[in-house]
Amino acid sequence: MIFRYSRPEMASIWEPQTRFKIWFEIEAHAADALAELGTIPREAAKTIWTKAKDATFDVARIDEIERETKHDVIAFLTHLAEIVGPEARFVHQGMTSSDVLDTCLNVQLTRAADLLIADVDKVLSALKKRAFEHKMTPTIGRSHGIHAEPVTFGLKLAYAYAEFSRARERLIAARKEVATCAISGAVGTFAQIDPRVEEHVAKAMGLAPEPISTQVIPRDRHAMYFATLGVIASSVERLATEIRHLQRTEVLEAEEFFSEGQKGSSAMPHKRNPVLSENLSGLSRMVRAYAIPAMENVVLWHERDISHSSAERMIAPDATVTLDFALMRLAGLIEKLLIYPENMQKNLDRLGGLVHSQRLLIALTQKGASREDAYKFVQRNAMPVWRGEGDFLTLLKKDPDVKKHLSDAEIEEQFDLGYHFKHVDTIFKRVFGES
Numbered sequence: 001m002i003f004r005y006s007r008p009e010m011a012s013i014w015e016p017q018t019r020f021k022i023w024f025e026i027e028a029h030a031a032d033a034l035a036e037l038g039t040i041p042r043e044a045a046k047t048i049w050t051k052a053k054d055a056t057f058d059v060a061r062i063d064e065i066e067r068e069t070k071h072d073v074i075a076f077l078t079h080l081a082e083i084v085g086p087e088a089r090f091v092h093q094g095m096t097s098s099d100v101l102d103t104c105l106n107v108q109l110t111r112a113a114d115l116l117i118a119d120v121d122k123v124l125s126a127l128k129k130r131a132f133e134h135k136m137t138p139t140i141g142r143s144h145g146i147h148a149e150p151v152t153f154g155l156k157l158a159y160a161y162a163e164f165s166r167a168r169e170r171l172i173a174a175r176k177e178v179a180t181c182a183i184s185g186a187v188g189t190f191a192q193i194d195p196r197v198e199e200h201v202a203k204a205m206g207l208a209p210e211p212i213s214t215q216v217i218p219r220d221r222h223a224m225y226f227a228t229l230g231v232i233a234s235s236v237e238r239l240a241t242e243i244r245h246l247q248r249t250e251v252l253e254a255e256e257f258f259s260e261g262q263k264g265s266s267a268m269p270h271k272r273n274p275v276l277s278e279n280l281s282g283l284s285r286m287v288r289a290y291a292i293p294a295m296e297n298v299v300l301w302h303e304r305d306i307s308h309s310s311a312e313r314m315i316a317p318d319a320t321v322t323l324d325f326a327l328m329r330l331a332g333l334i335e336k337l338l339i340y341p342e343n344m345q346k347n348l349d350r351l352g353g354l355v356h357s358q359r360l361l362i363a364l365t366q367k368g369a370s371r372e373d374a375y376k377f378v379q380r381n382a383m384p385v386w387r388g389e390g391d392f393l394t395l396l397k398k399d400p401d402v403k404k405h406l407s408d409a410e411i412e413e414q415f416d417l418g419y420h421f422k423h424v425d426t427i428f429k430r431v432f433g434e435s
Contacts, residue, residue, distance in 0.1 A: 001321045005283060010324040013111050014317035020057040022104045023076055026201060027091050028052070030099075030183055033200035034193075040090040047087040055083050073097040094193030096186045098304065102217040103181045105316060107205055109225060112320035113175035119327035120168045120232070124161060126334035128432060131157035135424060138417055139253060139344035140355065145245075149355050150348060150420040153253075153339060158431045160239050165431075167232045174228040178221045181207035187303040188213040215304035219297045222312070226294035229319050233287035236326050240280035243333070247274045253344045257336035276333050283326045290319040348417075352385045353392035359414040360396065360406075367405035377401045 001011055012018060028048050035045035058079060066075035074097075081088035092100075135154035140147050181202035185192045195209075202209045210217050246254040256274050258264075264271030294315055297308035348355065357378050364374035381395040381402070396402050396411050 001317050005325045006321045007325055007328060010112060010115050010321050011317075013108050013115075014321070016059045016062075017057060019104060019108070020059070020062070020076060022107050022205075023073075023100050024052055024055075024057070024080065026100050026103050026183075026205065027077075027080070027095075029201045029204040030092075030095060030193075030197050031090060032204075033197040034090070034093060036200070037194055037196065039194075040093060041087075044087040044090040048084055048091060051084045051087075052080060057083075071097070073100055094185050094197075095183060096215060098216045099183045099185065101309075102213075103183065103201065103205065103207065105222075105312065106178050106180055106207060106217065109222075109316065109320070110175055110179045110206065112316075112324070113171055113178075113225075115324055116229075116232075116320065116327065117168060117171050117175070119324055119331070120164055120171060122331040123164050123327055123334065124168070126331045127157050127161040127164065130334055130337065130339075131155075131161055131428075131432075134339060134341075135428060136421060137339070137341050137344065138348060138421070139341075140348050147347075147351055147355060149358065150417055152421060152424055153341075153344065155424065155427060156242070157334075158428060160235075160242075162431050163235050163238070164232075167235055170228045170231065174225045178225045179207050180210040180217055180221065181205060182210040182213040182217045184210070184213050184215075187215050214300075214302075216300065216308075219294075219300065219308055223291075223295045223298050226315060226319055227291045229323050230288040230291035233284035233323055233326065236323075236330055237281050237284035239330065240277040240284070240333075243337070244274045244277045244281070247277070251343075251347065253340055253347065255338040255340070256333060257338055276329060280326055280330060280333075283322050283329075287319050287323045287326070290315045351392075352390075353415055354382050354385055356392070356415050357382055359419070360402075360411070363410065363414050364402065364405050367410075369401075369405050373401070 001014065028045075031040060031045040031048050034040045035042045057076075061082075062072075062075045062079045065078050066072055069075050069078070077088075077092055080091060084091070131154045133154070134157065135152060137153040138150055139153045139156070141149050141151040181198060182188070183193060183198035183201050184190050184195070190198075198209050201207075243254060243256065245251065247256065255272065256276050258272045263269075264273045264275075293311045297311055300308060360378045361371075361374050364377060365371050369377070377399060378396075381392060381399055384390050384395065385392045393411065393415060397408050402411070
């Protein structure tokens with residue numbers, strides 16, 4: 001995790017103290033279940049809770065033990081025994097390290113997912129507010145980066161809203177898929193521990209029992225989780241890239257908020273750069289990058305190996321912390337985004353009405369011209385305008401082939417900007433409902 005791109009609430013999920021607290025809870029809940037089954041004394045289970053429930057685990061001490069044992073869970077259990085005393089011999093009975101590690105990881109991932117869902121909600125709220133604010137603000141739509149036909153700025157934001165609504169649904173599904181618990185012992189057969197212990201721990205930790213584990217929870221669950229984060233990161237970058245384009249000097253239809261005292265360049269005092277959007281593009285690439293090792297972690301030897309472990313120690317905190325930061329930055333960017341309708345109109349008018357060429361094409365075909373001829377008539381009048389040699393409407397009115405099919409009034413009718421927005425309400429109802 002990079003402190004610069006971390007928010008405290010998400011980062012705290014991955015702190016050693018948090019991890020050890022979760023490890024303890026897993027062990028203590030398992031002891032409760034074992035006591036209920038009569039496998040260990042009830043007083044022992046009670047003592048485990050009493051002695052360690054409110055303990056602050058000594059991370060340095062655990063690290064010291066691990067340097068000798070070369071095993072993180074054993075190091076923790078040794079330190080726990082120092083806190084609990086003789087009853088610690090009943091801790092971890094019938095369990096294996098992966099029962100603790102994997103169940104803990106899934107607790108952390110579900111907590112992270114809850115924060116990410118809340119982040120997406122903030123993005124959605126910002127997008128909805130600005131979309132309705134500019135629902136009917138005309139702007140040019142571009143395909144291949146070239147002027148195409150008119151849209152509204154509200155539609156651009158509504159598109160993003162729909163995309164992040166899907167992101168939210170995917171996050172909920174990914175959370176559900178990864179929210180499983182395994183307390184099944186070595187190679188997952190429950191030979192040394194009753195399946196009812198797993199059911200008890202799962203319920204206590206807010207998880208579902210893993211239907212079948214080997215010695216680890218299947219990593220296809222985690223692969224889907226991190227792939228989902230990667231897709232969401234791509235949505236972040238798509239919107240960030242749109243803003244970067246709109247802020248270019250030659251376009252300047254929207255711009256990141258530039259605060260009092262902010263500096264854009266160490267050399268050029270006039271600069272106002274899209275630094276937040278550029279930052280989001282970079283962060284999104286990092287989140288996507290973690291999806292590949294997560295998928296590769298699915299492939300483990302037989303009932304288990306630890307080739308996934310080192311990768312996950314980086315993937316899990318880095319991907320969740322980075323996406324959390326990116327989503328919150330995006331929400332703030334949208335909330336404060338400066339929008340310039342006058343520049344949008346200026347850019348719309350820049351090609352002298354060429355954005356209405358399809359309407360002319362259709363009008364000519366409806367008046368009897370073949371599609372091939374209609375396309376030729378419109379294009380030959382459009383190309384001079386493209387080169388800055390005249391006005392589209394004027395040229396069309398002078399074209400004898402066009403005039404054979406359309407009157408001046410009928411030609412002018414095709415230049416109505418509002419025509420392009422007659423279904424905006426319908427689109428908004430599809431995206432936002434009846435609000």
